[in-house]
Amino acid sequence: MTRSGLRKWYPESLRTFGTISVPELLVKYIKEERIKPEKSRFQGLATYHDPCNFGRKSEMEFGRGFYDEPRWIMDRCLENWVELYPNKKYQTCCGGGGGTLTTPYDRERTFYGRKKMEQIRAAGAQMFVTLCHACHGQVNDIKKTYGMEDLDVKYLWELVLECLQI
C-alpha cells in the first residue's frame, strides 16, 4: 500500500530516496556475507507461504512479485522445505488480510482460513514461514481450531536469525 501510495501521490519523492523490501534486504545481507545462516538448525519439514501483497498483488501492480527472494533464503536456511500448492501468483490467501483481523468477524475469518490450513496439512509441514504480519497473525490465531497447534509459525527474518551463529 505504501508503495502504490508513493507512486500515486508522491512520485517525485521516489527520486530522492531508495526503497527495498524485506526479502531483498535479507538476500543482500546474505550475499554480502554480513550474515551467514546455517542449515543445521532445523530438521523438520517447513513450508513457505506467499503473502498476497509481496506476491500476486505486487506482480499485478508493479510487474514483479517477490517470489524468488524468499525461496532463495529458505534454501539457505533449511534442508527440508516444500512448496504449498497452488503457490506464487495463484496462492490461496490465509484470510487475515484486507483488515479482516481488525473486524469482529472472527468466526468467519477462521472459516476463511480453512483452505490455507488444508494446504499446510497436505504439505505435511511442521513449520510455516511467511513475510507478512497479517498472515503470521492469522495462521497463529486459527491453527488450534484446525488441530494444528504444534505448527511453528515464523517470520522469514525470524528463521534467518535462528539460523545464525551468535
Add this chain to the structure above:
Amino acid sequence: MNKSSKIIDPGRSDRLRFAAWPHSPDDCLACGLCSSLCPASGIDGFDPRKVLRMVELGRIEELVEARWLWLCTMCSKCVVYCPMQINISDIVRSIRTLWDREKIPGDLHTGLVRALKTGNVNALSSQEFVSRMQAIADEIAAEPGFEGFTVPIDKEGANLLLTVHNKLVLRFPQDMKHLWKVLYLANEDWTITSENPEGSNWGYFNGDDPAAKILVGRIVDHMKNLKIKNLLWPE
C-alpha cells in the same frame, strides 16, 4: 426487508456512478470462477460474482450496508483467474469507500482516526512509544551477543528507515526483536521514528484515500526531514 422477494428493476441500474471505476462490471460473464475459488464465498451470503451483479444492477444501498463486504481480504486471487480481468479487489475497495465511516465494522475506522490524530493506531504518546521501544532494546542488550544493543530513534542520515507494525507494539513486542537483531548483526545503519512510527495503512483497507495519503505522506516526511537514504517497505 425481504431480499428474496425484491424485484430487480433495470431502471435502477446506475452505470454512470461507476463510470470512473477501473473495470466495468458489464464485462462479467457470470462464469463463476471467482465464486468457486474465493475462500470467503458462501460465508454469510458473500460471493464475488454477486457483488459484480449488484454493482451492475445499481444495488449500491445494499452494498454499503452488507457486513459480508468486509469478509473479502482483497487478496486478488479472483482477479488473477477472472477471464475478463475484472479487478474485483478494486471494486470491493471502491464500495468500501462509499460506506458511511461510522458504520465500518470493528476497529478499522476508529483505529484509523486514532492514527490520524495521535500518529499511531495505539494512540501512544511519542514519549510512551519511545520508552516501550527502549525497554525492548534493553532486553535485547541483556542477551549474549547483543551487548550494547540500542534502538536508533530519529537518527539523521540513517541508511534505512524501519516502520513499526502497530500490532507488535502492544500485543507482540517480542516479535519486534527478530528483525532488529538481524539489522544489528548485519551492521545496518537503521532508524525508527518517535513520531508517526507506523507503516501499515488502514486507509487502504477502508477505501479511505485521503487518510491513506496522509499516512504515506508521513513516511515521505521522515525520509526528507531525517535525510534517510532507503525506505524498507512496510509490507
